Amino acid sequence: MEITGETDLFYIVGTPVRHFRAPILFNDYFASCGHNFCCTGLNVQPADLADALSLVRRIENIRGLCITAPHKIAAASMVDLHTREATQAGSVNFVRRETDGTLTGHNLDGLGFLRGLKGSGFDPVGKRVLLLGAGGVGRAIAFSLAAEGVTRLLLANRDTAKAHTLAAEVARATGIKAMATGTGALPDLSDFDLIVNATSVGMGGGGDMPMDLTGVSASATVADVVIGAQDTPLIAAAKRAGCSTMVGSSMLKPQIELSETFLYGTAKG
Template structure:
């Protein structure tokens, strides 16, 4: 049901280019309705050249309470902020922005927390493990920051980035290595041998016919795979890993696990608590029909199967 909108309704926007496939408006509006919050989220199709003007102008409206930033604008948003959280500063991008009491804009990045929450839900070990991240873009950097931030006890012990642009992977790895204790390097191969976890943060798999980003046959028998893509799931990569009996998961849970962080950031603490307690209604909302049976999939996995 479309939310009732009145003069008292708070407005949240999600600017991107394009915005035809964004799922967060449906998710936020479902949360607002469920927890009786007088607010609505709407997508806004904004070209890159207009993004800075749009953000500054939109926040002149007193009832615009915040934005969730969709691709490709996450790195651009950082330059418009008066302050940003650690993850946003290190990764060089943010996915949420709000105006605080003094009128300044603050932002943060929760992609990484979303990934860690998804890994825990699927009983995929990452603490003290060796991780290969495929890609070195905005999402890959956010994943790396989250995995490295916990140190070698609560985070990964060794993180390797591989990208078709070797210099890009080296740059991300060097930046993380300077901030965190985890060993963070760039590698010139996507060979997954020797790694406990592989995270696909490349666009390979969005289109039928895409080459697999790695040779699944080379993955260790105990290894796990997480593919952050939200379209065309389960991707050929996920299917290939599952065919080997590996714990391989799609990116939907990463989005689910970010929701409480978004809500806390925007001041909706009761709703954040409620979603942490029970997010099944959101899973039912965004999982494609072909994956409906996987909404409760974590119940089928046990940590000893991937230890």
């Protein structure tokens, strides 16, 4: 990769960012698409996010941003335009700088998860799903799974009110049967074809589990959005139970591919 004055700059904005290997994936993929493009990390503290986005508005050779923890929800209130996916998720994980300096926010968590899931051999059409987490990632995944045609979606969250709110929004938008519960009142896991952890539990290698997999069917698929060098405790437990699994990194490559269309293609705010 040769960086010149004509190179489009792209930053992964979060904190901490030193451990990120995603810039390598972005740079390799965008180079393969023929773009003069350079991605690197930008370590931004929460108190400085608004200033960072204000600076991006004024720098013409910044193509866009990937927004990661802990900024996805805050960034949604700081951009100028939103795609439908960003509005539904209530969070932003990609930002495109328009030629006039305005910022369009997008969310590819749901679409990336869906592509990763299908790439892992699971077709969600007609399936019964238990989804843990009603934050930005959980919201994005819930809408994508519902739109894809799951027959039953149970949303579980520590804040039960948030789960009920999301279930009502998903049902209203897609017409599927979406229900809600607290994480302490989960039903028999054998009733589900797909179990998804869309919380941060399991991040950092501490051994924490977002839920007990007792009773899960060996024919079920268990997916975790947490990305780590090794299997998360949930994925390790699922493998021991004989389940098929999808690791968090499986939703990263599809998002990189989809972001190329958003940044250089026809996706509109």
